[in-house]
Amino acid sequence: MHELIAAPYLDTFLLVRPGSPKAVRLPFAEYSWLTRAADTDGDCPTWLSNVTRRTWGVSLTGRRLRQAVAVRPPSPLRYGRASYELNLGCNYDCEHCYLGLKEFSGLEWPERERLLYAIQAAGVLWLQLTGGEPMIDRLFPETYQRAHELGMLVEILTNGSRLAAPKSLALLTRHRPNKITLSVYGATAEAYDGLTRRRGAHHMFMKGLNAAHEAELPVDLALIITRRNAHEADAMRALADRYGLPYREYTHMSPTIYGGAETLASQAPDHLTDRDPFRGCNAGHTFFHVDPHGMASMCKVGRDKAIPLITEGVEGLARLGGMADSLMLRTGGCTGCQLSGTCRVCRPLAKLYQEAKAPLNRYCQHAETRS
Known part of the structure; x- marks a missing residue:
């Protein structure tokens, strides 16, 4: 299995390593050389080994190029990032969840594999796997491994309840994710279990956090601050500091994707932070979202217009930019x-x-x- 990925990214070419925030910008000549050499049985060139040694402390001397580096071909599109909801089902029932109905439904493996190939063909280098809770999806291991094999840097958005499972840890240490973002719903069992409406949820979260930390997996935290747990905000920050983990805070609760207001009551008005003025984004142009049924939309919020990615493939995505522009009006x-x-x-x-x-x-x- 490859240790590095060489790929086009927007208007440049990058050399990246799963699990590392570092990236090397490749000149076009070096990227072109790698694409030509990728199908041969030759060794990694000296210049490449020098780059990887300086950047990651990894020597490729004497290694076969095709085994050490996944070389991604150019794409006709400029999509660098995507998110994929494996399933809307979840083992929690959080008060604030923007998904609303958490239905267990999604693609079977043949369609899901075709979907992953289509995402790769669109040029996606960074792929976020989300849900629902992605790690309870019965096809999560196959989905994660195939995305990794296809030369994508995979981020997992998870509640951490399944991170300590031996099979999960074995998979993630064998094929390292680019990042695991753990949602934090409280610093104590009372607040955490209350928000998630699942007894024992805090225990499962801490077990998963400890397992990922001990395995030295790349973890950061998303602190979800609501009316129920706002009194523990400082303790949640202290938890992140204790583990030496980066974190972001989320205080604005959104309506459900169906326009339902039931989530808004969980918001803690006294803890809202001012949002920066919206200056536009590249959703639909360099980024897209895919729901559990393979429908590609501009993002997780703008779902009104979508493209059946499995049947239309990359050609269908060529329409997404115009659809996104119309939704932004x-x-x-x-x-x-x-x-x-x-x-x-x-x-x-x-x-x-x-x-x-x-x-x-x-x-x-x-x-x-x-x-």
Whole structure:
């Protein structure tokens, strides 16, 4: 199995290593040489071994190129990143979850494998596996391993409840993920189990966190701060510091993907942080999202228009940019707003808030001005 990946990424060429944040920009000449040599049985060149030794402390001297480096061919599209929801099912029932109905449904393996090949053919180098809870999906091991074999850097978004399972640890240490992002729902069992509505959830999380930490897997934390656990915010930060892990805080709860408002009651108003003004994003142009049934949309929020990726493949994705642009237009409740240039949420997210009949101050910083 390869240790490194050489791949086009947007307008450049990169050499990366799964599990490492470091990347090396490859000149076009060196990337072209690797693409020509990838199908031969030759050794890694000296210049490549020198680069990997300096960057990662890895020597490729005497190694076969085809065994050490996965060389990705160019793609007709410029997609560098994607996310894939394996399944909306979850072993938790979190109060704040934006998925709403957590249905256990998804693709069988032949279709899922075709989907992964299509994602690779779109040029995706960074692939995020999410859910629901991706690691309880019965095809998670096959999906993760095939994505890794196809030369993608895989990030797993997980609640950590299955990380300590021996088979999971064996898979992730054998084929290292680029990152594992663990959601933190509280610092104590009372708050954690209360938010997830699952007794013993905090114990499973801590067991998974300890197992990943001991295995030296690349972990960071997503601190979910809600009305139920806000009093433990400092303790959640202290947990991250104790393990020496980077973290981000999430305080804004979104409506469900169906426009439901049931999640909004979990928000802790006193802990909301100001969002930066929305300046646009590349969703649909250099990034896309795939749901459990293989429907590709601009992102996890903007699902109104989607492409059946399995049947249409890369050719279908060529339409996604235009679809994304149409969804980003300000329509409905934002029509005519003279202050829209400094809004702090994108149009698809504002639409969900509007459908949920959320208070204006939940998503629009101009609530007082407009009212």
